[in-house]
Amino acid sequence: MTVVAPGGASWGPRPRRARGRHAAPERLGDVLVEQGVLTPDQLTEALEQHERVGAPLGAVVLAKGWVTRRQLYVALAEVWDADLAFVDPVDVDEELARRFPAAMLARETWLPLRVEEDGDGEQQVVVATAGRPSAHIAEEVVRRTGIPRVRQVVTTDWDVQRALRTVWRDELVHDAVQSLAERRPDESASTVFVWPQVAAAVALVAATVTGLVLDPSLTMLVLVATVNLAVALAVGTKALISTVGTAWETVEQVTDDEVAALDDADLPIYTILVPVYKEAGIVGLLMRNLADLDWPREKLEILLLLEEDDPETLAAALAAAPPDIVRIVVVPHSLPKTKPRACNVGLTFARGEYVVIYDAEDRPDADQLKKAVVAFRKGGDDLVCVQAALNYFNARENLLTRMFTLEYSSWFDYTLAGLDKLRLPIPLGGTSNHFRTDLLRELGGWDPYNVTEDADLGIRASARGHRVAVVNSTTYEEANMAAGNWIRQRSRWIKGYMQTVLVHTRHPWRLLRSVGPRQTAGFALLIGGTPLMFLATPWLYAMLVVELLWPGALVPALPEWLVQVSLANLLLGNGVIIYLSLLAGFKRRAYGLVPFALLSPVYWLLHSIASYKALWQLVVNPFYWEKTTHGLSSHVQSDGAPAPGTPGSEVPS
């Protein structure tokens, strides 16, 4: 089909017959039946489904598995009266390709192939499109090449994406890694410390050393008092926020009635990003976990993001022959090798109006996507993200999983709910955060240099005037059940919090002006206060031990009132920690976990160990992604996943 752009252009063959609103699907159906791909009964059923869910007929028959992608596009080419081409990436003219941005091509699913001479000896650009040939494509080609003649051929969307990943590889990687750092360097963690922060730190250390030399008692007093004040404020803030969240424990942001009122025909396409690294057999697990999602399959797009240097997982994924709604995207190798980098590549290819991230082991509530959509529709245009709660399916596996579950319950069920009620910035959790795709792209996606890219994105969204909310739906994950593994994971999270604080306090006045004083205080005390609390706790314990073993030993260096205040602070802090953990068991009525809340102070000492590791790494290896091993739980192993110790059983994330 040759299309010549407006201003001198021809438009290829006219449609062979007038087409009404539903003419194209019927025509496509006729072609599929004529070709013997579809039976008349299947066509009738598919047309009914097409009317019911409002998805294109091609998507319906693909989702039902009645046709292959190739068969569908053969038929579509006939319907659209265009030639069909199966694109090999080596056929793409790279010089021509460089004139077109990969992100636009990925969104619109077409690509330029080559420049050739037509029958009249005129130059024409050959374009392969996975959609209906259109004037828009022709205009875009003319605008970028200056060649007025455009021939559009049809190819499969997978061919387009494969060619994009191959030919536009460098651009894709560059965009995924450097886009935020280049467009908004102030919001990227690619620079760990900016010079005012370094200067402030140096000045602080110099002042402390000078003070210790000139007046040690006063300096110690100031230091210990400051730490105590900060810890007390951080603990108090967390207690206040969580208590506010507790007061709304039976409030549903989205009700079952609102979900039931949704019409499938009005639902948009939803993209699920599933980043995976070194986990053979993940496709089977993924399919089982997402099997019950209540969403029309025709409007669901699952992008399985695999890494280029992980051929075992790729081979296993291909061998598993996932259904057509699952698309495998191989993320080109580059550094830093982080989950947000893979997600940014996935975001480039996402076609959904909304996008959500799940880990392969995640088990979301069946109605989570619908609840998220209702929340978005109720939430207004500034709502960029809806965070579902996370909890653990292996809570009772050992002591660590119990403590972890209590902590997660406290955080997601009460603290985030409290933040939402108080309209404070919400640091997002690792998965199950649902985004409006366009706003997420506008925000710059995830920061691949931040090892808690999710928390950073939540704060960045707030700083840019958007809103993050929580929704009453849960995704169940696997709780970390080994102490060493837990410390690795936690050190990454705490390091990410430190990165996030460093990024968003580069311009404190700007932050204050953009989000307001209450939100700034909430951010500083919750995100900044959390690592500080963990770092300070061992010192408060040390003071306690010294005071218990050698009463009065600290008094020469510190006034007695300050020693008492420090001990009281430690006592109060631990009381609050236990209090929050006691609360945590109630939201989900997991009373069996509640007595374990009394062990929280011990559990939180583990946080202190992780926080010092995080602090060290922040200085020496800030972008290093501490890998967490998943698949250790017996709950996962019983699913047929490989047992620990077997190849592919360790899944870093």
Place this chain on the structure above:
Amino acid sequence: MTAVNPMAATRADASPAEAASFAEARARLATTADLPRVRMRRVLTTCAAVLVVQTAALLATDRSWDEVLVPGYVILMVTLALVFVLAAVTVAGFAAGAAAAGLVVLDQASLLPLLGGAAALALACGFAPGWARVEAWQATRSRSLTAEEEAALAQRALSGDRSRLWTRGVRLRTYWRADRVLAAFLVLAFHPSMAAFSLWFIGWTSAR
């Protein structure tokens, strides 16, 4: 044929179909169950009004601050403990415990009677239908899977069919729950215990 009693326990050797039937019945019950709604705003407003009147009256009669605070704490403790027991509002339990801690700090109540009272209230929580209703309501909204349920789920494949109701084999319980009693006791007893321990600790360290 006898209708399935959704509050009855599922037999250990129940077939998958039977378990699914129980789960659906339970889910229906939970979906339609009325939450024991308490208008907390009204409770707190009434409490505040009573406290203001009481404080003003006592201050007008030249009572000490301790004498003013004690009845206030008692009013809060009793009211919020009742809300906690009867309406299963978690935060009310913590507030009741905090009020009890206030009495300990003012040296107006010793720990043991308070713990005794907490134990009695916790036992009441063990029987209170309000708690069972909240649990039933909660059960269909979010609950992790048991290993058996996961195994059943694992046998299902992603297909074109969708289940609107994710029947997850909700475990059936009677009203009484011992773990609920223990959890309720911890909630009610934590604050006064913490206050008593803190007072003892401060006294002990300063007396050394």
